[in-house]
Amino acid sequence: MPSDTTGFWTPVALSADLPAGTVIPARTPAGSVALWRSEAGRLAASADRCPHRGMRLSHGFVRGEALSCIYHGWSYAQAGNCLRIPAHPGLTPPETIRVAIHEVAEADGVIWVAAGVPASKPPRLDGLTPLRSLTVLAGKDAIETAAGGKTSPDGLVETAAGAGGVWLLAADDGQTLVHVLVRDDAGTKDRIAASRAAESLRRRAENLQREGIVQ
Numbered sequence: 001m002p003s004d005t006t007g008f009w010t011p012v013a014l015s016a017d018l019p020a021g022t023v024i025p026a027r028t029p030a031g032s033v034a035l036w037r038s039e040a041g042r043l044a045a046s047a048d049r050c051p052h053r054g055m056r057l058s059h060g061f062v063r064g065e066a067l068s069c070i071y072h073g074w075s076y077a078q079a080g081n082c083l084r085i086p087a088h089p090g091l092t093p094p095e096t097i098r099v100a101i102h103e104v105a106e107a108d109g110v111i112w113v114a115a116g117v118p119a120s121k122p123p124r125l126d127g128l129t130p131l132r133s134l135t136v137l138a139g140k141d142a143i144e145t146a147a148g149g150k151t152s153p154d155g156l157v158e159t160a161a162g163a164g165g166v167w168l169l170a171a172d173d174g175q176t177l178v179h180v181l182v183r184d185d186a187g188t189k190d191r192i193a194a195s196r197a198a199e200s201l202r203r204r205a206e207n208l209q210r211e212g213i214v215q
């Protein structure tokens with residue numbers, strides 16, 4: 001989970017990394033999901049396993065408002081029901097063929113997926129703009145130590161003064177997806193500094209974890 005107080009929501013990706021008509025894999029405490037955006041722009045988070053033979057749906061493709069499996073082409077609606085089985089074009093797929101779905105939300109340029117039924121909306125990131133995401137092969141403790149700060153209730157870690165960046169964390173099983181955010185009024189120099197600070201913090205956090213100083 002990104003933090004104890006963001007409840008069930010995990011910040012899985014930046015909006016800019018999921019254009020209309022695409023699908024990407026994402027990790028949540030509830031398992032892998034196929035995160036996809038229909039050609040009309042609607043978001044969905046489906047379990048990353050096709051009900052037919054188990055192929056990863058994140059390897060599939062989006063056509064119109066459906067996600068199709070790359071293996072035999074079964075396609076699924078955003079509600080999870082199977083829409084079409086190409087080998088049986090005249091068949092209306094039974095309602096029992098479904099892929100599990102998760103609640104998904106998008107705000108302030110960040111996409112969140114719920115690992116259950118959330119009691120509230122994801123936290124807002126007022127005054128911040130997403131810059132980029134990177135995966136750190138270290139847990140949250142190592143990242144906090146490297147950053148010299150603690151995670152806020154909204155899952156944010158402030159970097160050192162002057163670095164011009166804030167991190168939004170989604171920790172999972174020894175690795176952490178970090179979204180680098182900058183203040184809305186950050187200029188080009190601040191953005192470059194924030195990106196470099198993120199790379200530097202990644203190296204420090206991974207060293208701390210590798211050397212067993214912080215788990």
Ligand code: FES
Nearest residue numbers: 050052053069072
């Ligand atoms: S495994 Fe997905 S359609 Fe066959």
